[in-house]
Amino acid sequence: MATMKDHMGRPVVAVTGIGIVTSLGIGKADNWAALTSGTSGIRSITRFPVEQLSTRISGMVDFLPSSSKGASALTYELAEKAAHEAVAESGFGLEDFGGPLFLASPPMELDWHDRFALYNSGEGDGEPDRLLEVARGLNSFDLFETAQFGSIADRLADRFGTRGLPITLSTACASGATAIQLGVEAIRRGEADRALSIGADGSATAEALIRFSLLSALSTSNDNPAKASKPFSKDRDGFVLAEGSAALVLESLESAKARGAAILGILSGCGEKADDFHRTRSKPDASPAIAAVKAALADAGLAEDRIEYINAHGTSTPENDKMEHLALSTVFGEALRSIPVSSNKSMIGHTLSAAGAIEAAFSLMTMREGVLPPTINYDNPDPAIPLDVVPNTSRAAQVETVLSNSFGFGGQNTCLVMAREPV
Amino acid sequence: MNAHDVVITGIGLVSSLGEGPDVHWQKLTDPGLRPVLDAERFAPYTVHPLPEIDWNQQIAKRGDQRQMETWQRLGTYAAGLALDDAGIKGNDALCSTMDLVVAAGGGERDIAVDTDILAASADRSDRDVLLNEKLTTELRPTLFLAQLSNLLAGNISIVHKVTGSSRTFMGEEGAGVSALETAAARIGAGQSTHMLVGGAFQTEHVDMLLGYELGGYLHRGPWQSVWNRQGGQGGGVVTGSGGAFLVLEQREHAQKRGGRIYATLDAVLSARARRTKGELEGSIAGLFDKADLPEGDLLAISGASGAHKATAAEQAALAAHPQIAARGFSTLTGHMKEAQFPFAVALAALAVHHKAGYPAFDPAERNFAGTPQQVLATAVGYHHFEGLALVRAAD
Numbered sequence: 001m002a003t004m005k006d007h008m009g010r011p012v013v014a015v016t017g018i019g020i021v022t023s024l025g026i027g028k029a030d031n032w033a034a035l036t037s038g039t040s041g042i043r044s045i046t047r048f049p050v051e052q053l054s055t056r057i058s059g060m061v062d063f064l065p066s067s068s069k070g071a072s073a074l075t076y077e078l079a080e081k082a083a084h085e086a087v088a089e090s091g092f093g094l095e096d097f098g099g100p101l102f103l104a105s106p107p108m109e110l111d112w113h114d115r116f117a118l119y120n121s122g123e124g125d126g127e128p129d130r131l132l133e134v135a136r137g138l139n140s141f142d143l144f145e146t147a148q149f150g151s152i153a154d155r156l157a158d159r160f161g162t163r164g165l166p167i168t169l170s171t172a173c174a175s176g177a178t179a180i181q182l183g184v185e186a187i188r189r190g191e192a193d194r195a196l197s198i199g200a201d202g203s204a205t206a207e208a209l210i211r212f213s214l215l216s217a218l219s220t221s222n223d224n225p226a227k228a229s230k231p232f233s234k235d236r237d238g239f240v241l242a243e244g245s246a247a248l249v250l251e252s253l254e255s256a257k258a259r260g261a262a263i264l265g266i267l268s269g270c271g272e273k274a275d276d277f278h279r280t281r282s283k284p285d286a287s288p289a290i291a292a293v294k295a296a297l298a299d300a301g302l303a304e305d306r307i308e309y310i311n312a313h314g315t316s317t318p319e320n321d322k323m324e325h326l327a328l329s330t331v332f333g334e335a336l337r338s339i340p341v342s343s344n345k346s347m348i349g350h351t352l353s354a355a356g357a358i359e360a361a362f363s364l365m366t367m368r369e370g371v372l373p374p375t376i377n378y379d380n381p382d383p384a385i386p387l388d389v390v391p392n393t394s395r396a397a398q399v400e401t402v403l404s405n406s407f408g409f410g411g412q413n414t415c416l417v418m419a420r421e422p423v
Numbered sequence: 424m425n426a427h428d429v430v431i432t433g434i435g436l437v438s439s440l441g442e443g444p445d446v447h448w449q450k451l452t453d454p455g456l457r458p459v460l461d462a463e464r465f466a467p468y469t470v471h472p473l474p475e476i477d478w479n480q481q482i483a484k485r486g487d488q489r490q491m492e493t494w495q496r497l498g499t500y501a502a503g504l505a506l507d508d509a510g511i512k513g514n515d516a517l518c519s520t521m522d523l524v525v526a527a528g529g530g531e532r533d534i535a536v537d538t539d540i541l542a543a544s545a546d547r548s549d550r551d552v553l554l555n556e557k558l559t560t561e562l563r564p565t566l567f568l569a570q571l572s573n574l575l576a577g578n579i580s581i582v583h584k585v586t587g588s589s590r591t592f593m594g595e596e597g598a599g600v601s602a603l604e605t606a607a608a609r610i611g612a613g614q615s616t617h618m619l620v621g622g623a624f625q626t627e628h629v630d631m632l633l634g635y636e637l638g639g640y641l642h643r644g645p646w647q648s649v650w651n652r653q654g655g656q657g658g659g660v661v662t663g664s665g666g667a668f669l670v671l672e673q674r675e676h677a678q679k680r681g682g683r684i685y686a687t688l689d690a691v692l693s694a695r696a697r698r699t700k701g702e703l704e705g706s707i708a709g710l711f712d713k714a715d716l717p718e719g720d721l722l723a724i725s726g727a728s729g730a731h732k733a734t735a736a737e738q739a740a741l742a743a744h745p746q747i748a749a750r751g752f753s754t755l756t757g758h759m760k761e762a763q764f765p766f767a768v769a770l771a772a773l774a775v776h777h778k779a780g781y782p783a784f785d786p787a788e789r790n791f792a793g794t795p796q797q798v799l800a801t802a803v804g805y806h807h808f809e810g811l812a813l814v815r816a817a818d
Binding site: 048049050051052053054105107108109110112113115116119120128129130131132135136138139141143144145147148149150151153154157158164165166167168169170171172175178182185186188189191206207210211212213214215272273274275276277278279280288408409410411412 | 468490528529534537541544550551552555556559564565568572573574577581584585586587588589591592594597600604605609614629630632634637638639641657693694695697804806808809
């Protein structure tokens, strides 16, 4: 009989539903099959022209009806697809979920195609005021809602019958993990017995690509897209911009057991620590990342030696991977040599606001399926950061506990500890 | 009174009226106060512009100031005011363990670049290629960071060293409601001991106005107070630049360090009415019911935006509680979007702290003469989401 309270007397939080969409496909089954066979979802960009762009590859989700309809529409569809799969698996009603919604999504801006259309349907001088003039004659909320930050969550709340005011959040690349943390905290406080946490990002527009490019953050290995994302390799040259989504149904273990739901895993700990060093760079001593990992372990009530696999942030930028290694080797010491550490981003790229949720979902599947997804493109190991990255091919392994890292631009770091069973 | 109560110990405010809790209290209790308006720059829209601000007072490094556009500077500045006010600024032990929640929208795009691209688009059919040409050559690399929603929080961490944790909520007024609601819940449940919570809004930018006007929400024509815009030209919202940050603490934590307590945050409640189904008035009424309102005269700081439907629904819900004397502060500050609810809660806390109400901000508002023990704060979103808070005198 599993205990329903954790080491701090709080309700144990289980996962009873998982949904995933990435460039590898729709749904857990397709994604898991591709991920564990070392398949890359990174391709040459076809959604928009790539003239003048120094990066011409991405992990975009190009197979959905909204893929060409702008960031807002695609982010909604990604979130809806993942949430549908997760809620259906949990057994809760698809239209009356009845728990709070936490959505990690990118900040919203009016799409350039809409901006062009607005501008060119107006008259008068070429001043920005023309947009306002056209806007006030629109008489429809369609465009308006694409530029409201709360609208995607509002629609999802309608779609799934979630409870109360949905929270939309951004902690940059840690957003997906923060959405999960908010759900865990709400259940631990006893505010809800279930929560729907989603990370979704369909914002790989030309402007987004250019912005990251100008910050020198992106890989320019355009000639062989599948080889571009190479975390922990010596020749890693930046991350690959990508899209995707994942949803978790979080539920108190007590509630899940009471209704006989399948327990897919346990969310045992969440830890965060902000960095005050720089807007895009992490503190060189990795102290914020170290503190976030330690906080997650402490929250889970686990010593370092209990972590059996690490789902790395592993962006494939020179700086992140070095910093992440420093953080992990500081926390885990010599023992790190025997802990497998792999990066899903080697195959799906960096899904930004969705990454923390997608990687948590894959972490849970890793434990459930007994297979460690590989870090592909590990052909040229960086000797400065020696790690067992599960190179190139997946590996069968029974894993009871996982640490998943998310470190964001702007200094927001969140780590999650997950377990197969209550510990 | 309980050791785990949530108390307000720091207030940082900026609006067209000035900066700081004292200036706002003095001005807003002056019955003859007139709003600061700019009806020219964005005509036919009126805005409440930022006051003169010496950024150096809260953002010491010029390098940091240069890395931010006005919205981020404004938020970082207001956050610094709140930390100063709470006596926490520069206290490494307290700042490095302090949890931060920011209610954020987006930052300012580069209007010159956008205007140039739009102008060129009139003669081009390959607009996607045009975008690539212009954006790759004209965008300032660091501008992206100055626009990113979560970078207001990032800058607060960098400038003020608040690093316990950092979360950014998005979603117009609702983001401010959720930020305070979850912050209070975390403190109440022992998940945090002290937090910095708030937001900022910089309206003096065409995109910020566009964010409302795509939905037809802005008021046009001669300025009117927030309660008197029904039937006027446009949608009823007059915006203002400003920011509001609060330091929230567990009572025990505040008392141990000798912090000054403005007010106890009794309750923060939120809701999402399905407005197209006509649920808004009932939703607001439901919040009033849940809030367990005290008997007798009650002062309410209303964040009403002026948006026709939302404000009418709030007025109707208020009318069912004739003991409530509402003060629509948007009349004097303009609507500050994500910062609206934290601003409302700050004004409510100032009233219980000073043991006095505010005079009517508009002839339509009824008199409130008593000493407020509890004060209500509301934010009914112009388009979606609604929330309220109830604060109580500290002693």
